[in-house]
Amino acid sequence: MATERLSSEMAQSTGIILTAGTVSFGNEWLQTETPNFRIPVATLVAAVFLDGVEKLYPKAAVGISVIALITVIITPLHGKSPMQTIVDVLPK
Numbered sequence: 001m002a003t004e005r006l007s008s009e010m011a012q013s014t015g016i017i018l019t020a021g022t023v024s025f026g027n028e029w030l031q032t033e034t035p036n037f038r039i040p041v042a043t044l045v046a047a048v049f050l051d052g053v054e055k056l057y058p059k060a061a062v063g064i065s066v067i068a069l070i071t072v073i074i075t076p077l078h079g080k081s082p083m084q085t086i087v088d089v090l091p092k
Contacts, residue, residue, distance in 0.1 A: 012058065013050040016065035018043060020072045023082050031079040 021043025028036045046068070054061035073082050080088070 011051045011054045011061070013054050013061040013065040014047050016062065016069050017047045017050055020065070020069040021046070023069075024072045027080075027082040027085060028078070030085065 021039060025036065025039040025043075028039060050061045050065055053064070075081055076084060
């Protein structure tokens with residue numbers, strides 16, 4: 001009787017894309033004072049998609065997730081970017 005062990009290892013791109021989604025969700029919530037629950041849903045879909053891509057092309061999936069994270073951090077959408085928010089919070 002063969003026993004298969006299921007892997008519980010997370011894909012490399014998953015942590016990066018979840019970080020991008022968390023930063024985006026938090027920034028939107030701070031600026032609008034209402035949570036936008038479309039962001040976590042879209043993040044989950046992106047993480048599942050990139051997990052599939054990573055099985056075929058690992059470097060591409062990680063690259064796409066890093067590009068998404070950088071874009072989320074520096075691009076202002078509906079107000080300030082997360083980087084601008086952090087600069088405003090830090091003492092001068």
